[in-house]
Amino acid sequence: MSRLDSFIRRVSAQRDCLNMLAGMIGGADGPVLELGLGNGRTFDHLRSLFPGREIFVFERKVAAHPACIPDDDFLILGDIFETLPKARQRIGRPAALVHTDIGTGDEEGNARIAAFLGRHLPDLVAPGGIIASDQDLGLDGWEALPLPEGVPAKRYHLYRKR
């Protein structure tokens, strides 16, 4: 499979997961958290799916399309290893949905990020809230949700807080 094929599958899986989850978090109050703004496409998709919710975005350095940059109040700038542990206070209440797709090509770095997220994300999520992650966060005690049809196993990991 070419990198173009693989990329299309990855981005489509992201969209399909988010679209599915939009119908599943109705019962959970709270904002949406997006880890990594990137070019802003996913943020734009999230705000189309969740027009009534606050969306906080974590980003080290903004390089997105100008139309896809959150207002300052919802942009948490800095290294996620520093900003995430303090985010609960900044955001003020637990989230209904967290989406993270900040894996890189570097396996060791990914393992370090996944372990860090597995430690710090749970405190940021409301009961009934969901984490959607490109990496396995090993969240014991959370409900593992099935992926949408057509999304291959392990491409995304969906966890609901009990």
Add this chain to the structure above:
Amino acid sequence: MSRLDSFIRRVSAQRDCLNMLAGMIGGADGPVLELGLGNGRTFDHLRSLFPGREIFVFERKVAAHPACIPDDDFLILGDIFETLPKARQRIGRPAALVHTDIGTGDEEGNARIAAFLGRHLPDLVAPGGIIASDQDLGLDGWEALPLPEGVPAKRYHLYRKR
């Protein structure tokens, strides 16, 4: 439609067009030309589709994944407004397929690029060869090929040299 939806459609259209064209240029001899390397995903797709053909890539400044960078002999570095008019000599023979997806968000810039490509690309293509372009190149006298099923009109433009 969110930018994520729109992006997925655009990249999928590119893949679907290239896959279709791979079955249509068998009768034309010559290399494949790719305008813009970017992250190298499309180049990677082209080399998977055309393992037996030389693939020349035009790029101003290489910033692709290390595994998706052409050998120096097939990388035509520089501003395309300078390199393209001299490319026939460098490449040595007309191409079977040219793919160009270098449009930007800037309409005026796109019109300037499209007019430039419409003047210079025809000389680089063999009879029976095809140009696939994200922009309308206004190639009078060329056969306009139908798009693959599911690709919306004007998302790509496919021209075959008579």
